[in-house]
Amino acid sequence: MSKSCIIYFSRADENYAVGYLKKGNTEVVAEYIRDLTGSKIIKIEPLIPYAKDYHTCIQEAKERQVNHQAPILKEVGDISSYSVIYIGSPVYWGVMPEKMVTALKDLDWTGKIVKPFVTHEGSGLGSIPNQLRSICKNAEIKDGLALQGSMVHSLKSKVENWIEKEK
Ligand SMILES: Cc1cc2nc3c(=O)[nH]c(=O)nc-3n(C[C@H](O)[C@H](O)[C@H](O)COP(=O)(O)O)c2cc1C
Structure with a gap:
């Protein structure tokens, strides 16, 4: 198994x-995937945590996005031993939050199979597949899974079907 x-x-x-x-x-979806596939799980944490309240968080996220400034607590590290990489993100204004770009942009993607999954409240995958095509150079980007965030607790079977289909 890969x-x-x-x-x-x-x-x-x-x-x-x-x-x-x-x-x-x-995170709920990432843990479904971990349980179903046995994958190692790597969570990206912002260096400066977001505010706990929604409205302040929106302002902070916007600033980080506009300024392309989103340092992360710890780098992803060596991905050379993985052939398949699931990339999970909420949709922020149609794309991945800037910290995901920070985390992914300097990794060596050559020959990797990338399986994107997102949670959203209406945008679906947005421009994330295109964003990944430009960041993950020389990787194969598979069809992504988009789930409505507020429904994830009842959508495990969709995750299972997607994993089966993308095998
Ligand atoms: C800063 C911010 C921007 C968002 N922008 C969008 C958007 O453009 N489209 C959309 O469908 N949902 C948007 N959402 C909703 C989130 O994508 C959704 O709630 C997601 O499930 C959050 O994932 P998380 O709980 O894993 O962080 C936004 C949420 C936040 C906090």
């Missing part, structure tokens, strides 16, 4: 119209 890992970002705390979450939506 070795795989999951690189993702997810934010807990207050989210739009659902109150405070203990675990972010994308």
